[in-house]
Amino acid sequence: MKKSLIAIPVVLGIASTAAHAQSSVTLYGIIDAGVNYVSNLKSGNGGHAFSLVDGPPQASRWGIKGAEDLGGGMKAIFTLENGFSIANGTLSQGGRMFGRQAYVGVTGDNWGTLTAGRQYDSVVDYLAGPTANGTYGGGYFSHMFDSDNTDNNLRVDNSLKFKSLTYAGFSMSALYGFSNQAGAVNKNQALSVGAGYTNGPISIGAAYEQFDNPGANTDGAVSSTADATFVAGRQRIFGVGGTYTIGPVKAGLEWTRTVLNGITSGPIVANYLRLDNYEINARYDITPAVFVGGGYTFTDGKQSTGANTIDPKWHQVNLMLDYSLSKRTDVFLIGVFQKAAGDATFAYIYGNGSTSIQSPGSAKQVVARVGIRHKF
Template structure:
């Protein structure tokens, strides 16, 4: 009897220790505002808008200490629209992130699930659409995915530990198509450096069959097996290239902080290769017989912490098409963000875009600010004012 009581006491102590070394955290962001668009398919639009500076979300993050510097980790993150409760990311329950893996303080982390690519991880933070300008301020159509419009399903991901300011990583996603190993395949690699006032990053992304594997990997997307002529690529910046076999992105970015000011810049080259590779007339509205739609994009941005509570920002972005398109997009952004506390802030942003040339649909280019319906003219203006709370 005495031995049994001692065993139970020891087991209880062990369970208590194990529990103390594990944790699960509930977290989230609620971002809501009022948005204005001066030309949405020819009409002015006034709308309540969710997830402007950051997508509204809630998530669970867990860790378990396995000893020897090794831990088990998981993240389940849901996106939603605060105004109507609808799921974000095309109807996925955990469409923002969902992964599990192992992390080592010495060797880095390996995770499996729905995750961010290396362009997002290593260069996305340098563009103002991911900072103070709202997703309207992302590069046109978020053509390089720096604003994280698209996640990667079925992904195996490695992220290194920090070595004297350097980090690196990579991701590989299996397409899961029987007899077609390369179909829907996605892979990416990236490198970052952060030391003192200087931050740098570079990323590479390669996507096979992007209309389905990248733009169409959500619950409500149009699948290749059921609707082969349906496009998941809505922005006119690149929607005419939905039949491309491959999307390739090369990106770089950096920022330098001096006192209360930070100056940053990004560059990306995005290519939709082998247009007319995917079957279906609906994927090739311009009737291309081959070739590639290509884009250079360059952004320069500046932000200033005027007071401990008030941040001001200004940025300019230029996109130049070549190959199957010669469209040009000039975009300017202004913004202010006032922090009422560490967790709550109010903001206002304005975005102006001017387009010229011929776009991916082989028609006269019109302005098409990210996340909005296209203008009927070469110009478009958007503005948003809102509040964000983090918990």
Template structure:
């Protein structure tokens, strides 16, 4: 009797062990903190503590379960925070960086559902200096093309293909969720990349309806409204009434010895301006469409396995557009970035970076353009410089 009772208990123990071996959950994170100097922040120089400059501070959980036959269930929960204050970032959302669940198969690819990055971020965005050297300060003015993944896509379904001899591709659709209007607030994007030896290349396209609400507003707390402008940067905050926001982008790199040469291009368009009922305010009375052309060149160089330096130059030009006060001739932005990163270990590094931006012409607010380095308080003049020194630890 005693033995007959022990056998099932033992089998249950073996089953629990087997189930545990087929599942895995990993805790991960980054803490990035440092000090910044800005030459002109709203008219005055500023010293401040700033976090997440090189890489956004975060913690998260990722997991997988083997379902058999090569199929796995996966999930990711990723929360951004500001180590200076302990507050959530991404507008105070608990898992504002990413949150999704899905299925993956080595032969068929991966499907995930939740709050995710678009294909512009995943494909050409990785070739921009913001991804490896300059952090969010090196993002293109206002992160206008989302290369810095400042904006995520809610309610999205995403597919990523397997790697076919260096070729990989994907697509994403963000459900608008408006009753009786299938296209309102929807987002979709497609992308593809190719890696072969020292050469890598990628391209992507993104289309967003009512972007002030559905895209630029999706990182705020509460329910974003078309009555307010959800775009902080003066580079394009005046175009909140656009019915559609589009990005066509490409990027690539080539490795030569200890150096990696890179370049990106993006064309950004805000079209059908004046949709104040569904998109956002239009104080300048803009009509038609406006577009920006952005080009970046960059270089990474490893002096030693522990010391990396990067440099980048970015140029962006906006087109002219009609307004109630006449024609807005558009703005031009020049930006240079220089950074150095030294690894104390595989998980801990110290870094320093400097960014300079110069603006000219007329910005989206129909005013003389001012320099506005990404995520900083805009300058009151046509120039702005920021220097940051930081410490990053990964776990």
């Protein structure tokens, strides 16, 4: 989602030569606050709670982007993006200064962009767009546990990333996250690739990602203190999705599969867990200032521990109404209902402030949120 930005141009002179490089620095941010109602919280003995919390649809953040013209169609670029809670002022992403993004790199008019640092993966590039949670709805619309990372809750540390230009509607990206472990390359490393195609009203994308020992330590590709929902021997994500736009209506359809082996910590601990997510969604722009959006997600799971195999399933319905007071400020109403089915023993709407272990013994859960968002 594009942000409204305030650009601060800076011209840097190089004293030792007559050459001058044109540079720019951009300050931007989002402040999102609202009041939530959440039902069936185990921590409340099956009761409900009202609270003032940060995001969604977008978590609060501020950031700095910069670019320097190197000549010949080349630019040096960087992004530093901080996440914080508007409710209490604390840092997000495990207390990191720039926990949302922190990278530097180069971009060329003829080939694409190469960056290094803490950044988003190819799943976010190509599978977040067809979902409601990865675009306008935010975290509460996520698939179970956001295990497929379409809500971009997971960033990859120590990573190199390449993203191509768009040729005849096609583009691709690839990322590798280093383990930073001597003699143990596969201890908390990451690899992702993705591709997409856009032509007029049609946009489609596909991606694959693999984490080896994600969350096993704090200095590998996936931090155990900021990003890892599951600590496991291996986590794989793959899927395909697309959108179609007809006038004021944009509809999306997506399937993703997440497979985890050897889970030792997380909302579910098991030898094997597979989660298939099927989502259909739509957004209708009633006027330039008002839109309504929502959809339905079905999660079909298979979980094995020893000789015991079960089939948990979840149904989730999402709805959002948004009204723009100006180009930078909007108010919104979000509602989410989830029901556990099959062998699932709890409902858990992702990002409502507690983990699935803490949340309902009930098979149903509701989250309602009213809030305001300002972009700068």
